Amino acid sequence: MANAVEGDSILDLGYADMPNKYLSAPARRVVGVDLVAPSGRSGYDEEIQGDVMALSLEGRFTTVLAGELVEHLENPYEFTRRTRELLVDRGRLVISTPNPLGFPMFLFELAQSRRRFFAADHTYTLTPRWVRRMLESCGFALERSVAVGLWNPFFAIPVCPVSLSYQVIYVARAT
Secondary structure, three states: OHHHOOOOEEEEEOOOOOOOOOOOOOOOEEEEEEOOOOOOOOOOOEEEEOOHHHOOOOOOEEEEEEEOOHHHOOOHHHHHHHHHHHEEEEEEEEEEEEOOOOOOHHHHHHOOOOOOOOOOOOOOOOOHHHHHHHHHHOOEEEEEEEEOOEEOOOOEEOOOOHHHOOEEEEEEEEO
């Protein structure tokens, strides 16, 4: 996700479990926002504990990151509209989310299994074409989707089509 960042002001939403060590740079300001405090030092310039939906941060960031977050939210469209307000004109949004079409999640879905890939804190699964629709409905143009890889119990295969990737990174531009 850090490879998709541009500009000098970065907002990382939902960062506390895994701050991105690749975001820091001398000419870049990185702010993390999460409902919970991080367990250790993130290395970010500023850390805010709170709900991004209730904070006054409008138009301050060139890039907003939301890794593994949108699937936890009750209203991903409202969240995506809110991220648009946080960006400068033509700013960038980078999100990642599990792909329900990816292997083996798709097999567990076919079997209607609740044993794996059915996390209690996930409220949605979003296919790549529906993420595109959400982004476009909320004032973004999808620039690219990046496959993370094909997962299996022993290792991940890094090269696969987006539609089969177990996780997808979406890079979008505010319109």
